[in-house]
Amino acid sequence: MSYEFALRPAPSEVVRRDWRLPLVAAGVWAAALAGLYGNVVSGLLVAGGCVALVALGRKWKRGFAAALATVAFGGVLGAAVTTVHVAVRDHAGLAALTEAETHGEAELVLHTAPKPSNRRPELITATARMHAFRADGAAFEGHWQVLLVASGDEWTELDAGQRITLPAVLREADGGRLTAAIVSARGPPEPVGTLSMPNRIAAHVRERLATAVEAVPQPEAGLIPALAVGDTSMMDPELAADFRATGLVHLVVVSGYHLSLVVGAVLAVASACRAGPRGRVLAGAVAIAAIVVVAGPQPSVLRAAVMAGMTLLALAAGRPRAAMPGLATAVLVVVLADPDMAAQAGFALSVAACVGLLFLAFRWARPLEHRGWPPAVALAVTIPLATQVAVTPLLIGLGSGVSLVSVPVNVLAALVAAPVVVLSVGAAAVAAVWLPAGEVAAQLAAIPSRWLIWLARNGAEIPGALVPLPGGVWRGLGSAAVLALLIVLLQIRRARVMVLAVLVAAGVGTLPACLLTGGPPSGWVITMCDVGQGDALVLPAGDAVVVVDVGPEPAAVDACLDELEADRIALLVLSHFHIDHTAGIGGVMESREVDAILAPPPGEARYGYELVEEKAGAVPVLEAVPGEVFEFGATRLEVLGPPTELLSGTRSDPNNNSVALRANVAGTSVLLTGDVELEGQRALLGSGAALGVDVLKVPHHGSSFQVREFLEAADPAVALVGVGRGNEYGHPDPGPLGVLADGGALVFRTDESGRITVARNGDEFEVMTEN
Known part of the structure; x- marks a missing residue:
């Protein structure tokens, strides 16, 4: 036995590392990531470039050039494998089906068990492998990775590995992944066969x-x-x-x-049973x-x-x-x-x-x-x-x-x-x-x-x-550089005390900002909280506030209300019961007094309605009636929608039947629109209500479902868009934003600006953003 293995290392001993495998792995990862955002041609170019670097690197045995050649070798592997997968993903026939949003019958094998989406729990999602799609008498066969999107309790009864057929619509998937299409279910699944033994x-x-x-x-x-x-x-x-x-x-x-815990426990039991090395390895495996x-x-x-x-x-x-x-x-x-x-x-x-x-x-x-x-x-x-x-x-x-x-x-x-x-x-x-x-x-x-x-x-x-914190590649790289510099400085004995002193001072200096908040600014009109892909807005209401929608999770809206020092809510308005507007209700109700809730009928959005019903407790729930007026101090709210006879047969009835409000905050007008789409906006245009305002909450996160005449009628000075970074819906659409900008509006988005607060002092608006 060699001396190296005869010594028992200390628990914290740093092992000697061979850098060749990590460099190859880095090359594989980088090339695969580049390939996912490209196509077959770009993948082949990356592979060719890496082959050239490997060939050049054979002349050097050590140093940076040798390391680069090692990374390039991994790049060859990653680019070659990823290009094959991308060729399958970008199949021309499937691309034509997704572009046309074709209806048909899909045959899938579930890769993961269907479960509620993190962003929209009323939707059920799962990754799957699509083996066939039949439409208009033609059948397309392959092995495509897809994302299944459905709704209904019957989907949660399925398990990973289940083969199913279902009526569906094929839609385009976001880039940068191997997902070839989004399969939107248009009916219940029909299981085919039985699960495999492991499943x-x-x-x-x-x-x-x-x-x-x-x-x-x-x-x-x-x-x-x-x-x-x-x-x-x-x-x-x-x-x-x-x-x-x-x-x-x-x-x-x-x-x-x-x-590590489970395998360690198993190995300990195997050792106690006097199992040999092979037995312990088998038990661990x-x-x-x-x-x-x-x-x-x-x-x-x-x-x-x-x-x-x-x-x-x-x-x-x-x-x-x-x-x-x-x-x-x-x-x-x-x-x-x-x-x-x-x-x-x-x-x-x-x-x-x-x-x-x-x-x-x-x-x-x-x-x-x-x-x-x-x-x-x-x-x-x-x-x-x-x-x-x-x-x-x-x-x-x-x-x-x-x-x-x-x-x-x-x-x-x-x-x-x-x-x-x-x-x-x-x-x-x-x-x-x-x-x-x-x-x-x-x-x-x-x-x-x-x-x-x-x-x-x-x-x-x-x-x-x-x-x-605001996201982005450059901010991530910048923070990595700062942390790396701090780690290096902490290794230097002379600099260690100074660096630690600076870090402690910085930590102490942030305490007032963490423990004390200044509340809303003078002349506060409205705040749009940054709650990701969803809406949550706050308006002053005398010694309380009005909250309109609560976003998709409790923590984000709770933090926003804490920043505004909102302890009592005079009225909680839920524009509709989709989960991106209601799932954060726990963050509003907890440790705050809520006087009343204003909401439309639940319609199809039962999940959000049941969640609100559970959290509301004894708080009265009022039904929104057009023409009804609520007054809280210098804030006046007038209900504009939904119409008395609810819209039906639209692309999304819950969206189009959103509660729409016209608010007047100390002389500043605000139009709050929920997620009204084409039919809902046309209904508001035809209602005769005054739609021209100073501040507009852009409907439905700035989606493409906008009526140009509605946006022009609003004619806001400031337009607010509640939208999540990198959301899977493509929100906001540049078309409606362009219409607003052409009309002279300043457009602010939570995915770019974080929390947005609008204040008015005299004839001037001031827009303060978190980022």
């Missing part, structure tokens, strides 16, 4: 776990399946938002943390396969599974410290097997967290250990700090916001994280075999899970817990 096992485990947690009170019952198999469908939406705000979301997404089957092919699961598999092989080969090559191999294998992973944020965040762990956490733990800290305690502090540093540039680039409480909350969560995950996974495993034992295991898992729930809820209540 039946996964469905059985999930079903038995859901039954087992019925013996546990909420919200623990919804959290346990998320901790065990990443199933958040039973989790309270407000609690899920709190987990995101406090940086605990990695616990409810099956990742390397879960696999079975555990990995079981997790992948039950949790599904999520990006973090696949990355962690491949990396865990490489670690097991390293153990079998007597090289237990090959962590970095294992991560590089995981990236290499996953991206080559599915180039679409290169564009998935979840996969990038998972890899970044692992890089932070390997590069920073163990290195930062060593000085603490030298000062007498127990290794476990040192790592409990440095692991969340290192992973937060590693993922922050990505979070900023994605515009997801940065949690300021993530590190302390994760340090405190470490007290129970390991046992609660192991108990939750154990509950799933035991319930699959014997349900009564699974119920007992679920009740045991519920005990430590209460600590996580308490941390998430109280951490999210801290002012400034989640700092919303």
